[in-house]
Amino acid sequence: MKVNSGLQHQENPTNDRSFIKATGGGAYKFSDLFKEKLGISLEKEDEMDCLVTGANFLLKAVNHEAFTYLNGQKEFVQIDHNDLYPYLLVNIGSGVSMVKVDGDGKFERVSGTSVGGGTFWGLGKLLTKCQSFDELLELSRRGNNRVLDMLVGDIYGGMDYSKIGLSSTAIASSFGRAISNNNELDDYKPEDVSRSLLRMISNNIGQIAYLNALRFGLKRIFFGGFFIRGHSYTMDTISVAVHFWSKGEAKAMFLRHEGFLGALGAFMSYERHSLDDLMTNQSVQIPVDASCGTDTNCNQLERDLNETESMQCSVYQA
Numbered sequence: 250m251k252v253n254s255g256l257q258h259q260e261n262p263t264n265d266r267s268f269i270k271a272t273g274g275g276a277y278k279f280s281d282l283f284k285e286k287l288g289i290s291l292e293k294e295d296e297m298d299c300l301v302t303g304a305n306f307l308l309k310a311v312n313h314e315a316f317t318y319l320n321g322q323k324e325f326v327q328i329d330h331n332d333l334y335p336y337l338l339v340n341i342g343s344g345v346s347m348v349k350v351d352g353d354g355k356f357e358r359v360s361g362t363s364v365g366g367g368t369f370w371g372l373g374k375l376l377t378k379c380q381s382f383d384e385l386l387e388l389s390r391r392g393n394n395r396v397l398d399m400l401v402g403d404i405y406g407g408m409d410y411s412k413i414g415l416s417s418t419a420i421a422s423s424f425g426r427a428i429s430n431n432n433e434l435d436d437y438k439p440e441d442v443s444r445s446l447l448r449m450i451s452n453n454i455g456q457i458a459y460l461n462a463l464r465f466g467l468k469r470i471f472f473g474g475f476f477i478r479g480h481s482y483t484m485d486t487i488s489v490a491v492h493f494w495s496k497g498e499a500k501a502m503f504l505r506h507e508g509f510l511g512a513l514g515a516f517m518s519y520e521r522h523s524l525d526d527l528m529t530n531q532s533v534q535i536p537v538d539a540s541c542g543t544d545t546n547c548n549q550l551e552r553d554l555n556e557t558e559s560m561q562c563s564v565y566q567a
């Protein structure tokens with residue numbers, strides 16, 4: 250669930266209630282809990298609406314919001330506000346949504362895949378027995394995918410298959426090497442398992458995203474969602490997939506505030522819905538996402554944001 254940081258409080262003896270905007274499935278799932286434990290009502294905003302509103306805002310308002318990432322190099326992209334649309338927004342949370350954005354409030358969810366962040370975390374937890382997402386990510390950083398992935402060279406005796414554009418080091422079959430011997434799961438290092446899993450999922454998302462961009466003739470693909478978390482190998486793999494499938498024509502772009510699009514969109518809906526009640530006198534820093542609580546990478550992200558360019562937003566208090 251994404252919540253925004255503005256708590257509205259209505260002082261009215263007959264109707265005393267506090268509410269916050271929330272979006273995503275959690276806004277439905279935890280609605281009763283918030284009411285019961287905290288006396289707070291969740292005002293539900295549509296998830297796709299919020300994602301798009303958040304992304305459009307960031308791409309227009311924040312300098313250096315979007316960047317490309319290849320071979321460990323981050324390169325910021327200058328966005329011309331008059332030439333932003335259309336673009337493909339790929340949000341990688343538990344599942345993956347692909348949204349064609351044509352303007353403010355103008356969008357269509359054109360595709361998606363259930364093989365997303367939840368798959369990496371879920372399968373990874375089962376296969377490596379690690380206890381946290383960060384641990385799994387850290388494992389993948391130290392792993393080598395060649396141990397489990399079957400490469401083109403494994404099939405072609407160390408040769409490239411140049412006629413169809415496949416180098417000997419391209420993955421022919423994710424996890425395919427596991428069939429060629431009598432190894433059990435315990436014979437593999439969790440680091441290598443995690444690396445292959447991350448590569449398989451990121452590659453797949455990059456490929457589906459590119460195919461959808463091709464389907465609608467979209468030049469730009471922006472990747473967001475809490476799955477990415479600024480992780481270099483994840484971004485590198487997605488970039489390589491887009492580069493590979495587009496034959497270098499398209500580039501994957503990432504967003505600095507990738508995990509907060511929905512929360513930001515929900516926050517901005519105060520303006521859409523309660524303009525009359527607007528009183529702008531308190532400043533807070535955004536983004537705020539409910540899932541960030543004790544997360545070390547997330548704290549790092551917040552530190553990065555604070556060090557570089559923090560955004561000031563107003564909380565509306567009626």
Ligand SMILES: Nc1ncnc2c1ncn2[C@@H]1O[C@H](COP(=O)(O)OP(=O)(O)OP(=O)(O)O)[C@@H](O)[C@H]1O
Nearest residue numbers: 250273342343344366367370382474475476540544
């Ligand atoms: N600290 C963390 N703990 C758990 N998952 C994390 C963490 N950091 C990043 N993730 C990744 O983020 C994913 C969840 O992202 P997010 O919270 O945006 O999704 P969601 O809202 O549950 O899903 P959806 O967008 O499909 O509704 C997890 O599946 C995992 O891959």
Ligand SMILES: CC(C)(CO)[C@@H](O)C(=O)NCCC(=O)O
Nearest residue numbers: 296343344345346360361362363
């Ligand atoms: C169901 C949602 C939209 C919830 O955020 C997301 O998890 C998702 O896009 N899943 C992929 C579903 C699919 O299109 O196959």
